[in-house]
Amino acid sequence: MFFYYLDLAWRSIKKTPFLSLLMVLAISIGIGITITTLNIYKMASVNPAGERSSSLFAVQLMSQDPDTWENLSKQITYQDAFNLLDSEVPVRQAAMFRTGLAVQTDDVNFSPILEGVRVTGGDFFGLFKVPFLYGGPWSKQVDKEGGYKVVINEDINNKAFGGGNNVGKTLLLNRKPYQVVGITKTWHPSPKYYDVNNGAFNDSEQIYVPFSLAPIEEFESWGNNNSWRHEDIRTYQDRLNSEMHWVHYWAELTNPAMQQEYKEWLVRYVEQQKALGRFKRPDAKGEVSDVATWLAYNKVVPEDNKVLVGLSVLFLIVCLVNMLGLLLAKFLKRAPEVGVRRAIGASRLQIFSQHLVEVGLIGFCGGALGLLWAWGALSLLSSRFDLEGSLSQLDSSMWFIAPIIAVSAAIIAGIYPAWRICSTNPSIYLKSQ
Amino acid sequence: MFQVKPIISMLMRNKSGPLLLLIQIILSVAIVANASFIISERIGMMSRESGIVEAEVFDFTIYNFDENIEAETQPLQDLDIIRQLDGVKGATLTSMTPLSGGGWSSNFSYGSSEEDSKSAPNAAIYYSDEQFIPTLGLNLIEGRNFYPDEINAGGPELASLAIVSAQFAKDTFGDESALGRVMYRGNIGQQPMTIIGVVEKLQSAWVDNDNLELSIILNVKLTSSFNRLLVRADENAIVGLKEAIPAALHKENPNRVVRGFTTISEHRTSIYRNHELMASVLSLMVVLLLLITSLGLAGMVMFNIERRTKQIGTRRALGAKKRDIVSFFLVENYLLCLIGGGLGGLIAVQLGQQLMTLYSLPKLELIYPIITVAGLLVLTTVAVILPARKAAKISPAIATRSV
Amino acid sequence: MLSMKNINKVFKTDLVETHALRDFNLDVEEGEFVAVTGPSGSGKTTFLNIAGLLEGFTHGDFFLDGVNISNLSDNKSAAIRNEKIGFIFQGFNLIPDLNLAENVEVPLRYRGFNAKERKIRVERALEQVGLAARMKHLPTQLSGGQQQRVAIARALAGEPRFLLADEPTGNLDSLMARQVMELLEDINKAGTTIIMVTHDAELARRAQRNIQIVDGQVCDFTMYQGEQGSVAQGQSVADVAAAEVVTVASSVA
16 A cells, blocks of 8 residues: 555645645755754764763863862863872873974985874873774883883874884984884774864874873973963973963773772872862862763863754754645645545545655655755855864764654654544535535 | 734634744744844854954964074074065064964953952963064054064063053053053062053954953063964965965975964954854855745645635625735735744744853844844745735636536 | 434534434335435435445434444444445546546555456456546546546446445536436446435436435335336436437537
8 A cells, every 4th residue: 555655645746846846845955954953963972982981081180279260170280190190090091282293204305294293191092992003002111211102193104104014113203213113093083082172173193102201302282271370481391390281181990989989089189289288279179071071061062053953953843834834735625535535435544644655755855855955065064164074974874864854754744734634524525526 | 904804713713724824934033033143143253353454464383393493593584584575564473363263361460569459351462572563564552562672582471561452451441541551470560561552453362252352462572493473465475475485494494394374364264164154054044944934825825825716706706806805815924924923023032042041142132033023024925925916816707606 | 235224413513403314214225226316405415425434423223234334433434435335426526636547446445456456347347337448548538427437437346235326417418417327227237236316306217216305304205116117208308308419519519
């Protein structure tokens, strides 16, 4: 019967091409806009840590004085980061910040490039599950004592060495030789949750150097540097000793017991620092947030996005109400025909199904066309507004979501007209034409 | 002449059709009013002028990774090299670029003693030299520019003189002149900085904060391996300079990275991109929504006419003029629009309230729902008149036919 | 085959209560050709709608084939309409978007026959009414009489036990009316019970049995004993009418 209904639906659509087109257009535009905004929203709100989300924790410390900042800062001071590394509770932990270094190779013809560099610990790669192509992170010893080791990604490997396994070779960073210990696959978590300050949807850094080298090499900070009080910072050592917040800190705490233990450790740390004259606020504390909480806290999904999704859903509702009105008119006009069908032996359910199939078909066409709109809109937006690539791609799930939303929305809109038409008394339409 | 009463009773009898139109109008008004309000708010933000000749000024960075490069003198040499290039009108070293999205800001304090210490509003801090004002083409309205020998090279702690934006002067000192006032970094007495000039307008690097117009220029050339330069040049020469500047600088010393040539106009485009995106998507939404609503309305009117053919014929037979038939449909439409518009306006205000509390959006101004309803009246008039004219052509003879 | 006992049908609106049928009693035997007449508003249509299971009734008993069909579910009454009843309307009521074969196929679709079975039955039904050659035509391409023959084919395709005809010739000129009437008589001879509502007394006289409905009640039974005589009389009237039509047609031409 389904195919019979489909055939009837198709005839009906063909019979009133203007009206059908109007309905398909209305629903497709509604779907197009909804899918576009939903896609941007979904891409922005995806939790890239996946199942590790609940065991990875960003660490924050309220080290500022009273009457300065009211809230926890997203970053911590260097000295706190240095001290936190002493904790033996987390499975893995890493302090990190972003810098930039000039990259050169032994090849004199290779013109220097300036690259974003992540200064961090060897645990970084395990924490965030960075996939390695060759080699691996530097040793714990490098983390303790410092050492000119570097991990690069595929792209830099290709640019600097022309690809292949180049573990052991030398890369010049700011004219200093670093030994390549690992080459990672291209890895771009989106959003870049471990450091949302420097553009949550920017590409991640392609080069990693040990955090323990920071005091020696005096890497500049390319991220946010926030001070809650004035300090005379003249040398790099001043900066390391300062109360400036500029370092991100992440710890892996695999179970609730460990999380509790770490929180207690932080309480003791704060007490210890208070004894040393720091952390003067009465509510000074340490805080850990898992990835989902962290992304929400940092408002990674722009508010505009949420407003757009909300408005576009309202828009879709308008399209559906519009469609509902047109369907009602269209179906009621067909009442005499339905009367004949009823007399000939069609049950209410069969009439109802016939009309829902027609509505579903319109919805499906609208959904397909809407996907096309969404795809067009996203391409247009990304070229016009230089949207970050990860935001403008049509997520594969939308290929299912769009028709499903379209068909179910259309059917919701069609239920009332279909019910109206199947519940009218057939006899009144039979007497005369 | 307008038969409002029979229309109302007809609308009441035939509930579902008009009710649906009503819902559609209500929602459309609510959405369109809020969307157009957000659009105009964003356009308002984007049209704030920076006071800079934006197309003539560009910035770029030099990263000196050669340790032998003298951080203090190298930028001066570089500036000299650049000034000698064709088309360059001025060049300066700065800690940040207006509208670029990144840079320094600070709260200075002022007052006569620690007891009556006040905090000046958070303002963007430009560390630069006497060339900053001419290079950006700023308008000095009070006091004077720095003299070349007043510029210190080194760290932020060397700042002693300040030129502030007029907005900063007004927000901090009110109607009193800012000239000669002293600000401190930290406590009162710590690193005094005297205000020697006021510029009419200088924007910060961030456009989403309230302090966009609050800026301070300090008399320090920061020494660093990382230098940001601002250059003003003939608009036509800029493309060539993007090649000529790195070439000239590399000739002097190849151990540096010169990159990031961006004009202020380009910075503007990129920093307002999200707002432009929002405004564009919303505009598209408004246009499509109005289109769909009026097409839907036209469709409904067409159906109604078909359904009421006999009734219209009868009316015509009873002496209704063509004009009466058209006005019948129009009055019906206006009734729906006004009721829907009224309710839609209420919902729009509610929606605006929600958006305001949930998100950092300002309060919806009442004029927007009103304009929306007015616009809807005009638009639907067109959408109704076209099919209604067809209805008016229905022959009165149809009434006598017993179909 | 069809038995109505004390059927009452009351229409209620806010202001008035109308008795469309009042203690209505009727028995129709298998193979009968019954004509139902009566003035407008007498309850003819209500009777037909109830007999055709298109409408319910307020109280009373209605047996079809010995089965009590009072208060059937929509699904069941739809199935009975589909299997046992064929409808023929004054306005033909063919579905304009469907061609002849598809129109005839409609009841078969709802009965759930497979494609092959449908095809056989459609062809047989259209042959029976003499329109097999025009299967792919749309209703609008046919004359009124042809359309009504298609409607009859549609009613016959499901091989119903009885036909309900509502003014089957009301929209037809007399020549076509006669053809349709003859077709109905042939069908009746083949064994299908027919109940025909009409206000045409001549036409009614051709049926085996006449019933008159007045004010919602069966008023008068007239059994025609002399079947031969009545048919002959009917034919002569129809002949005269046909001759008139031809004259008119030729004068127009």
